């Protein structure tokens with residue numbers, strides 16, 4: 001059977017449509033959403049430097065993929081591995097299956113594949129992605145990178161560049177005369193250089209403009225109320 005001009009056109013059209021769908025059917029993964037979801041759902045167990053997470057119950061995802069990437073595995077393959085792991089962790093793993101599903105799982109896998117073992121910091125919109133969407137004190141603490149410098153038991157962190165925040169609740173009200181514990185902690189976040197905790201240099205970055213007022217308040221409450229001491 002020979003193709004008439006019309007059937008040929010129709011066939012080409014169908015092919016074009018199929019190709020277009022193949023290209024567009026899957027939207028580009030949203031790395032910002034993926035990063036935010038990673039920080040919220042995965043960061044408490046996994047270290048991933050670019051996401052600012054420091055969990056240790058699961059393997060560091062920077063280390064996990066470093067060798068494979070150096071050996072020439074491409075990031076798309078990493079994305080596939082991460083995606084499978086999200087949906088099907090090994091049996092009896094402490095890693096819960098399907099913490100994220102559908103497009104969210106695609107976004108998280110794409111972000112991990114983008115970020116794993118990559119030196120430098122996220123730029124542009126991605127820089128504030130995890131942080132911008134963090135709501136609870138613990139999420140903000142993790143997403144803002146506090147864990148890397150501070151020990152704080154409720155967050156499971158053990159950084160030693162800054163003071164141990166398990167001792168903060170007891171000390172904060174006595175740091176500066178006439179300043180309440182809450183005001184002192186707020187000042188520490190916004191103007192860390194205004195008062196240096198005894199024995200420490202001014203290594204802490206200001207979070208003025210990086211965190212919303214609401215996030216600052218959530219952090220202050222988290223540090224003073226869930227704190228050890």
Ligand code: HEC
Nearest residue numbers: 041042045057058059064082085089090093094095099100
């Ligand atoms: C409760 C802790 C926990 C949470 C939450 C968690 N994981 Fe895991 N994850 C683990 C552990 C433990 C392993 C080690 C292998 C295993 O037990 O399956 C692991 C393994 C992995 C691996 C394989 C690493 C390798 O060495 O091959 C990837 C990728 C991974 N997790 C990604 C994620 C992502 C993405 C999320 C969030 C959607 C997540 N994990 C949430 C604990 C966790």
Ligand code: HEC
Nearest residue numbers: 144145146149161162163188192195196197200201203204
């Ligand atoms: C790069 C390391 C670094 C990061 C990141 C960092 N800090 Fe600090 N932090 C320090 C150092 C060093 C000090 C002590 C000097 C000072 O008081 O400014 C400090 C002091 C503090 C204090 C006062 C402690 C006291 O005992 O008086 C608080 C509260 C605090 N940090 C909370 C946080 C929180 C919350 C975050 C995340 C939003 C954070 N820090 C991020 C290094 C860091």
